[in-house]
Amino acid sequence: MTDIRANLERVRERVARAAERAGRRAEDVLLVGVSKTVDVGRIRQAIEAGVPALGENRVQEARGKIAEIGRPVPWHLVGHLQTNKVRDALELFDLIHSLDRLELAKELDKRGRARGCAVGTLVEVNVGGEASKGGVGPDGLGELLEAVAAMPHVTVRGLMAIPPEAKEPDASRVWFRALRKLGEQHGLSELSMGMSGDFEVAIEEGATIVRVGTAIFGPRGGV
Helix, strand or coil: CCCHHHHHHHHHHHHHHHHHHCCCCHHHCEEEEECCCCCHHHHHHHHHHCCCEEEECCHHHHHHHHHHHCCCCCEEECCCCCHHHHHHHHHHCCEEEEECCHHHHHHHHHHHHHHCCCEEEEEEECCCCCCCCCCECHHHHHHHHHHHHCCCCEEEEEEECCCCCCCCHHHHHHHHHHHHHHHHHCCCCEEECCCCCCHHHHHHCCCCEEEECHHHHCCCCCC
């Protein structure tokens, strides 16, 4: 049986060591426990153990969980967001990690206006140029950011990336470094990058948010 409390403590220790290696503070890195496909009972264990935030990939799956668990910690949407799910997403999530196209930005702005608040987002960048993944290309990032800057009800806090799959964690370093440089170019310091297999490298390269599923909740298809 997975010991979620022990797993979470080990992940926290690894976060702290990676931050120390980079001359940073562990407190400057937000650990998001990615709970997609994880049952409510195990999510509650993670909350009781002190997980600071939770991440879900799908609006529909999150809806049922949040209705049952409530909001003892912030919830983040870390997966692709369809425009027809925006209204529901804004009722559920505190931060959207996957703004990747103008059409979605316009819908977020529209729904934010209706709610009377600005929507907090991260722009997803397809750093590896993979056709199978979402995200704006690095060359199109500036244009998208410029367009979103004119939308009063969308706030871009930073960038997010999922690098190409690699056998060794260090192979992702080049992609994390690329995202950090893009953030520096555009004055964005919040960087959501790094998952169970490579979050330590991501922290060394400047991650301020890491999205960790398997290392906390145990094996299941995905993160």
